[in-house]
Every structure is written in C-alpha cells, then in structure tokens.
Amino acid sequence: MTGYARRRMLRAMLSAATLQVGESGLVDDVDGTDTTALRLLEMGLVSGTSITLIKAAPTGDPLQFRVRGFHLSLRKAEAHRVRLQKASE
Amino acid sequence: MRVAVAGNPNVGKTSLFNQLTGARHSVGNYPGMTVEQREGTLASRWGDARYQIIDLPGTYSLSPVSEDEAVAFRCLHGGPGISPPDAVVLVLDATNLARNLYFALQVLELGLPTVVALNMVDAAKQAGLHIDAAALEKALGVRVVPTVARTGTGVDALVEALADPGPGPTLDYPDVAAETLAKLEEHGASPARARWLLCSEAADTVALTGATEAESSALASIGRDVCWVAARSIIAARYDRVEGLLRTLALGDALESAPAMKGSERVDAVLTHPVLGLAAFIAAMALVFVSIYSWADPLVGLIEDAFDGLSGAITEALGPGLLTELLTDGLIAGVGNVLVFVPQIAMLFLFLGLLEDSGYLARAAFLLDRLMSRLGLHGRAFIPLLSGYACAIPAIMGTRTISSWKDRVVTMLMIPYMSCSARLPIYALIIGALFVSTPDDAWISPSVDRGLLLLSMYLLSTVSALAIGYLYKRTILASPTPPLVLELPPYRVPRLRNTLSVVMDKTLAFIKGAGTVILAFTIVLWAVLSFPRDETGAGGEGPTKIEASYGGRVAKSMEPLVEPIGQDWRVGIGILGSFAAREVLVSTLGLAYGMEADDEDPVQLRQAMREDVDEAGNPVHTRLSGLALMVFFVYACQCMSTVAVVKRETRGWKWPAFMFVSMTVIAYVAALLVFQIGRALGF
Numbered sequence: 001m002t003g004y005a006r007r008r009m010l011r012a013m014l015s016a017a018t019l020q021v022g023e024s025g026l027v028d029d030v031d032g033t034d035t036t037a038l039r040l041l042e043m044g045l046v047s048g049t050s051i052t053l054i055k056a057a058p059t060g061d062p063l064q065f066r067v068r069g070f071h072l073s074l075r076k077a078e079a080h081r082v083r084l085q086k087a088s089e
Numbered sequence: 090m091r092v093a094v095a096g097n098p099n100v101g102k103t104s105l106f107n108q109l110t111g112a113r114h115s116v117g118n119y120p121g122m123t124v125e126q127r128e129g130t131l132a133s134r135w136g137d138a139r140y141q142i143i144d145l146p147g148t149y150s151l152s153p154v155s156e157d158e159a160v161a162f163r164c165l166h167g168g169p170g171i172s173p174p175d176a177v178v179l180v181l182d183a184t185n186l187a188r189n190l191y192f193a194l195q196v197l198e199l200g201l202p203t204v205v206a207l208n209m210v211d212a213a214k215q216a217g218l219h220i221d222a223a224a225l226e227k228a229l230g231v232r233v234v235p236t237v238a239r240t241g242t243g244v245d246a247l248v249e250a251l252a253d254p255g256p257g258p259t260l261d262y263p264d265v266a267a268e269t270l271a272k273l274e275e276h277g278a279s280p281a282r283a284r285w286l287l288c289s290e291a292a293d294t295v296a297l298t299g300a301t302e303a304e305s306s307a308l309a310s311i312g313r314d315v316c317w318v319a320a321r322s323i324i325a326a327r328y329d330r331v332e333g334l335l336r337t338l339a340l341g342d343a344l345e346s347a348p349a350m351k352g353s354e355r356v357d358a359v360l361t362h363p364v365l366g367l368a369a370f371i372a373a374m375a376l377v378f379v380s381i382y383s384w385a386d387p388l389v390g391l392i393e394d395a396f397d398g399l400s401g402a403i404t405e406a407l408g409p410g411l412l413t414e415l416l417t418d419g420l421i422a423g424v425g426n427v428l429v430f431v432p433q434i435a436m437l438f439l440f441l442g443l444l445e446d447s448g449y450l451a452r453a454a455f456l457l458d459r460l461m462s463r464l465g466l467h468g469r470a471f472i473p474l475l476s477g478y479a480c481a482i483p484a485i486m487g488t489r490t491i492s493s494w495k496d497r498v499v500t501m502l503m504i505p506y507m508s509c510s511a512r513l514p515i516y517a518l519i520i521g522a523l524f525v526s527t528p529d530d531a532w533i534s535p536s537v538d539r540g541l542l543l544l545s546m547y548l549l550s551t552v553s554a555l556a557i558g559y560l561y562k563r564t565i566l567a568s569p570t571p572p573l574v575l576e577l578p579p580y581r582v583p584r585l586r587n588t589l590s591v592v593m594d595k596t597l598a599f600i601k602g603a604g605t606v607i608l609a610f611t612i613v614l615w616a617v618l619s620f621p622r623d624e625t626g627a628g629g630e631g632p633t634k635i636e637a638s639y640g641g642r643v644a645k646s647m648e649p650l651v652e653p654i655g656q657d658w659r660v661g662i663g664i665l666g667s668f669a670a671r672e673v674l675v676s677t678l679g680l681a682y683g684m685e686a687d688d689e690d691p692v693q694l695r696q697a698m699r700e701d702v703d704e705a706g707n708p709v710h711t712r713l714s715g716l717a718l719m720v721f722f723v724y725a726c727q728c729m730s731t732v733a734v735v736k737r738e739t740r741g742w743k744w745p746a747f748m749f750v751s752m753t754v755i756a757y758v759a760a761l762l763v764f765q766i767g768r769a770l771g772f
C-alpha cells in the first residue's frame with residue numbers, strides 16, 4: 001500500500017488521533033503486535049475505555065490525552081493505532 | 090527480611106524508601122527516575138528489626154519490555170541466584186487508582202506477603218477524592234495503610250503492618266487463556282509466571298525475563314499470534330477486575346475526569362501553550378544559565394580569595410622550600426582551582442532538581458517531542474539527554490527506560506555530547522579569563538554577555554548531540570522511528586529542603602571526585618613538573634623552571650599537536666591529563682601557572698591566563714584560542730567513568746571504544762576548524 005493510500009485509510013478510521021480537542025471516544029482495540037501495542041494496552045487502553053484529547057503540542061504532535069484519570073502523551077503515529085468504537089457521543 | 094518497594098513510576102516509592110531507610114535519594118516528579126534497584130536497611134528508629142529495603146524501578150507492568158522493568162521483574166520474581174523478597178510494599182498513588190490497580194493486581198498475583206501503602210492521600214483529599222482504605226483492604230485481601238511519603242505520615246503504621254504482613258494473597262483468572270497457559274504450566278511455570286511469559290513473547294522480549302530453555306521452546310511452539318490473543322485477554326481480564334474494584338470503592342466515575350489533574354491542566358494552559366509554552370521553555374533555560382553565571386560569580390571570587398590567602402599564609406609560615414611548593418603549588422593550586430567552581434555546579438544541580446521535582450521536565454519532553462520525532466529519536470530519550478547537562482553517568486543509566494536496543498544505544502552515544510557539570514569549570518575558567526568586558530564595551534552587560542556565551546556552548550553541545558543522534562539513527566543504528574508513550578504527572582510544588590539536600594549530596598560527590606582523582610593527579614603532575622630541581626637559581630635567560638622539568642619537556646615536544654588548535658604546551662598537558670577526568674584541565678593549569686608565578690605573589694589563575702604573553706609579547710591565550718579550547722571540550726569524551734558506564738550498560742567494549750575515538754576525533758577537528766577559520770578571518 002502506498003504511503004498516501006495508507007494515510008487516507010487511517011484518516012477514514014476512527015482513532016485517538018482523529019479526535020478533536022476536547023472530544024472523547026471509547027477505545028475499541030490497539031492495532032499491531034509489538035512492544036508498543038502491549039504497552040498501550042497495559043497503560044489501560046483496552047476495549048471500552050474512555051479517552052479524551054486534551055491538547056496537541058505546538059506543531060500538532062504529540063497529543064495529550066486524558067484516560068483512566070491520568071494524562072498520557074502519545075505521538076500521532078501511536079495514537080493512530082488506538083482504534084475507537086463507532087458510536088462515540 | 091527482605092522487603093521490596095514496588096509500584097508504578099512516580100507514585101512516591103523513592104520518597105517512601107527514603108523515609109524507611111533515612112537515606113536521601115533524589116526523588117523526581119518524572120516517570121522513571123529510579124532505573125536501578127537500590128537497597129538500604131530500615132532506619133533504627135523503628136527498633137532493631139533487620140529489614141533490608143529494596144527500592145525497585147517504577148514500572149507500569151511486570152511483563153518486562155525494557156531493561157528497568159526487567160530489573161523489577163527479576164527482583165520480585167526471583168530467578169537463578171535471586172530469591173524473591175520476603176514481603177512487598179506495594180505503593181499505590183491514591184489519585185491515580187484506575188491505572189495503579191492494574192499493577193497492583195500483577196503484584197498480588199505473585200502471592201508474596203504484601204502490604205499496600207496507599208500513598209498521596211493528601212493530594213487525593215485535595216482533589217476531593219475519598220478513598221476508603223478499609224474497603225480497599227477488604228477487596229484486595231491485604232493490609233492497606235494510607236501514607237504521605239512526602240511528610241512521613243503513616244510510615245509508622247506501615248512499618249507496624251510489615252511486622253505481620255499476613256499470608257500472600259491468591260489471585261487468579263480461572264478461565265482466561267487457560268488453554269495456552271496450561272502449555273507453559275506443564276513446564277513448571279506458576280500461573281502468574283506463565284502469564285508474564287506469554288505477554289513477553291507477544292512483545293518479543295522474552296530474553297528479558299530469564300525464561301528457562303524449556304519455557305522458551307514451549308513459547309516458540311505456541312507461536313506469537315496465539316500469545317497475542319492470550320495477552321489481550323489477560324490484560325482485559327485484569328482491567329475488568331480493576332473496574333470491579335473501583336465500583337466497590339464507589340469511585341467508578343469520580344476518576345474519569347482526572348480530578349487530581351485539574352490544577353495541572355490550568356498550569357499546562359500556559360506551559361504547554363504553543364507560543365507561551367515555547368517562550369517559557371526558552372526563558373527558563375536562559376535564566377538557568379545566566380543565573381549560574383551571575384549569581385555564582387561573587388561566591389567564586391570569595392573562594393578564589395580564600396585559597397590565595399591560604400597559600401600566602403602557608404608560604405609565610407613555612408618559608409620557601411619543597412614542602413611549601415608541594416602544598417601551595419600542588420595541593421592548593423590544583424584542588425583549589427576546581428573547588429572554586431563548586432557554586433556553579435551546585436546551582437546547576439539545584440535548577441535541574443527543582444525542574445525535575447516540579448513535573449516540568451515531562452512537559453518539556455512533550456513540547457519538544459516533535460523535534461525528537463523528526464530526528465527519528467525515541468520520545469523517552471529527551472529526559473536522559475537533559476539530565477546529561479548534570480552528569481552523563483546517571484543519564485546513561487536513565488536510558489534503561491528505552492525498550493528498543495538500537496534506540497537506547499543511540500541515546501547513550503548522544504549523552505556525552507551534552508555539556509555536563511564537569512565542563513562547567515572549564516567554560517567558566519576560559520570565559521572568566523578571556524571574555525572580560527567593561528560595562529562600556531559589553532553587548533548587554535558584562536555578566537549577561539558571559540552568561541549568554543555560556544548558554545551558547547550549551548546550545549552547541551545540544552545541537553551537536555541531536556545531529557549525532559540523527560546521523561547514527563540513519564546509518565550505523567538505523568531503525569524505524571520509535572514511539573512516545575509518556576505519562577504527564579501532576580505538577581507538584583518542589584520541596585526546596587529535599588532538593589537542597591540532594592544538591593548537597595551530588596556536590597559532595599563531585600568534590601570527592603576532586604579530592605581523589607584530581608588530588609592524586611595534581612600531585613603526580615606537580616612532581617613531574619618540578620623535577621629535576623633547578624638548583625642554579627639563574628632565572629633570567631633560558632627556559633623557565635617548569636619548561637625544564639620532565640613534564641615540561643614532554644609537553645614542549647607535543648606542542649606541534651596542540652598548536653594548530655591554538656593552544657600552548659601548558660594547555661597540552663592539561664588536555665592530556667583531562668582524559669582521565671575533565672576537571673583535571675583546570676587543576677593542571679592552576680599548577681602550571683601557580684608554579685611559574687613568583688612565590689611571594691600568588692596570582693589568580695584567571696588573571697594569570699589573561700596576562701600570559703609569549704616571547705614576542707603577544708597574549709598566549711586569545712579569545713579565539715579560548716573559543717577553540719571550549720569547543721574542544723564540548724566534543725571531547727574525557728571522562729573515564731562515562732566510558733566505564735557505557736561499557737557496563739552495553740556489555741562490551743565496542744560502543745565505548747567507538748564513542749571515545751569518534752568524540753576525540755570530532756573534538757580535535759572542530760577545534761582546528763574554529764581556530765584556523767577564525768584566524769583566517771582575522772580574529
């Protein structure tokens with residue numbers, strides 16, 4: 001898949017990186033099978049967890065989230081891997 | 090009895106450890122401050138119970154994916170040659186239970202006798218969170234003691250509970266991934282161990298767990314895909330349990346909005362604001378460096394005067410002679426000239442300590458992460474790099490939080506470029522000696538000018554470190570851009586008293602370094618520079634006393650090597666000596682000038698350097714040669730301890746050797762360029 005197509009596909013999917021500042025969503029799953037995926041899951045980004053985007057750093061990356069009562073900073077690349085459930089209010 | 094203190098990062102383990110043992114380890118409001126296990130004995134005020142207290146690195150999980158977690162895992166779990174601790178103090182952050190309880194479950198799965206220290210209850214109360222310790226005790230099945238590790242509240246009760254921690258808890262998830270786990274349990278792994286092995290296999294980090302051969306081959310036959318399915322269900326089952334606990338504590342929704350972070354969010358509105366935040370960062374850094382210079386300067390002057398007075402008094406009392414020379418030219422000139430910079434080093438430690446304890450460092454990492462990711466660097470590399478300003482050794486150990494090996498090595502290779510506190514005396518000497526200006530010809534004002542020059546040396550070192558990282562990341566250690574997964578802790582008011590005592594410790598450690606390595610070096614150098622004795626007493630024409638000495642002759646013959654970078658033979662000896670430790674440069678120069686100066690009239694080193702002239706009457710040290718020397722020291726790897734610690738962390742000579750050779754070559758070339766280009770331009 002070309003980088004462009006991949007990026008379009010990612011944007012079309014709901015992920016923690018597609019949230020607007022102040023918006024919340026419910027985690028569906030974390031993509032991938034590597035150390036980072038395990039780390040994200042163990043930090044509490046398991047299915048059904050609510051996640052809110054608080055702000056983005058000056059140039060839009062990384063992002064700062066509120067999840068399970070603490071603040072977590074993720075680069076966009078990681079945030080894209082945190083897929084969200086469709087029906088978020 | 091061995092008691093391990095375990096918990097998530099930044100929950101107050103080290104503070105509690107210090108309370109329990111009476112030790113003073115540096116606490117920092119940054120996840121991952123402790124990367125090594127530390128041991129101490131229970132302070133005597135709790136009677137003579139023989140408790141060995143072990144402070145573990147804070148980790149989010151016990152499935153080890155990076156070196157610091159592996160340390161915690163191996164200690165709690167035991168293994169070949171390590172027996173598990175007799176009891177565990179599980180430290181939980183009362184303001185952050187929703188995540189802390191995940192780790193708590195893992196510790197309880199171990200089945201070791203456990204006492205929970207429900208820490209930060211003061212902060213929880215402030216945030217309006219009421220945590221029912223008794224209910225938590227009942228739900229977890231182990232003793233729970235509310236504590237405030239910062240002040241020591243509740244520590245008595247904790248020690249009391251430790252005397253009788255009760256039996257280890259039993260915790261299991263009967264139906265979760267049972268089939269896969271059974272395949273490991275066949276090989277003797279306990280259910281708890283089997284769960285971690287599965288998660289590590291999923292993350293491909295089994296090597297860190299110390300799995301037996303039978304376990305490894307069982308994991309391989311299960312396959313990573315199956316391990317992943319199992320790992321996901323194990324993690325989900327634990328978080329289900331956590332949700333249940335929170336409901337029992339009637340905390341379900343109270344935590345959602347992160348009440349303990351409310352104040353921090355307001356501060357962050359400014360400090361991580363796109364414009365204001367960057368401005369604040371730059372202002373903070375500039376303030377640190379300018380104030381290091383201008384606030385410490387009067388103190389430096391006082392110390393200089395005191396040492397001059399001391400050597401004057403000794404000369405007077407003992408009269409001229411070999412012993413007097415040893416004392417004044419060897420001891421006082423050498424060590425004194427390093428101690429003179431202690432105020433500046435202490436200030437650097439103080440500022441970094443305060444920033445760290447306040448929680449600001451994690452914000453700085455957040456603000457500047459775009460830069461790091463553009464360069465392909467690991468998000469977690471930022472803080473070790475920044476602490477490299479104080480000292481490369483703890484900084485290199487701090488890279489243990491980086492899970493990918495290549496990224497860790499890149500960071501280790503970058504850190505020695507960051508200007509550590511041992512370079513400060515050198516910059517300070519050169520700037521103080523050669524870059525003096527009067528209020529009239531100053532750019533802004535004399536001390537601000539010098540502070541800015543100092544700042545620019547730090548900037549050069551920072552930019553160089555980043556450039557080196559960028560280069561290595563694309564060449565010898567190429568790998569994909571790693572992630573940033575960083576918790577931003579709440580801001581906390583740093584405790585000046587604690588920070589000051591840590592500053593004291595670190596400064597004393599520096600002085601001890603000066604007292605041993607440098608003292609020994611200075612005396613050897615003094616001898617090399619004083620013999621053979623010049624008995625003719627001629628003076629006048631011919632080589633000066635020091636030039637005729639053994640050391641002087643060697644140095645003179647080496648002069649062609651340092652001449653191209655604008656230095657004379659005295660600096661040459663200094664550079665040679667400073668390969669053991671940078672500070673030696675200053676003490677050697679002190680020695681060289683102290684010895685040449687007239688005994689009756691000891692001159693201060695800075696003044697002596699400034700006024701030194703060659704045969705033709707031109708100054709030996711110009712601003713340009715000073716700049717070249719500083720640039721040399723920005724790049725040179727002149728610290729045997731750094732080389733040793735890199736060898737230990739990388740388990741081999743390859744990387745330390747590479748680091749040493751490359752840095753030395755870069756240092757020489759850079760100094761050469763500065764001096765030759767500067768001269769060609771007519772400076």
Ligand SMILES: Nc1nc2c(ncn2[C@@H]2O[C@H](COP(=O)(O)OP(=O)(O)OP(=O)(O)O)[C@@H](O)[C@H]2O)c(=O)[nH]1
Pocket residue numbers: 096097098099100101102103104105115116117118119120121122123124145146147148208209210211212236237238239240446447581
């Ligand atoms: N309000 C409050 N602050 C605390 C308490 N205990 C510790 N702190 C602060 O929390 C921060 C972290 O403390 P540390 O003792 O370094 O935490 P740690 O768990 O050892 O952290 P790591 O070394 O990263 O694992 C420091 O700023 C402490 O001053 C407490 O009971 N109440």
